[in-house]
Amino acid sequence: MNHKVINELLHSSSSIRVGKRGITENVIQELNDQLKKRKAVKIRFLRSVDNVDELLQHLEHQSIGLIAKKVGLTAIIVLPDLIGYSKE
Numbered sequence: 001m002n003h004k005v006i007n008e009l010l011h012s013s014s015s016i017r018v019g020k021r022g023i024t025e026n027v028i029q030e031l032n033d034q035l036k037k038r039k040a041v042k043i044r045f046l047r048s049v050d051n052v053d054e055l056l057q058h059l060e061h062q063s064i065g066l067i068a069k070k071v072g073l074t075a076i077i078v079l080p081d082l083i084g085y086s087k088e
Helices: 003-010 025-038 052-062
Strands: 016-018 040-045 066-071 074-078
Touching (some): 003 040, 003 066, 025 040, 025 052, 025 074, 052 066
16 A cells, blocks of 8 residues: 555645535546546545545445545545555
């Protein structure tokens, strides 16, 4: 796993924020687009969001990425090949 990339993302600004509307098609599309460009994306859930763990699982199943790390309301989603895993 590329720990350096993940740790750098944890200390950077979030590129996607999820609010009270939760995971929408637009959020999934934006995540997929960013993953294709960057291979790793930082997502931040606002405090108004309940059930973050469930939403992250849903996001993982609906997107091309995998959850690499979660800290509080922040998660790092990566392309499977970045961590040496196949999503199939």
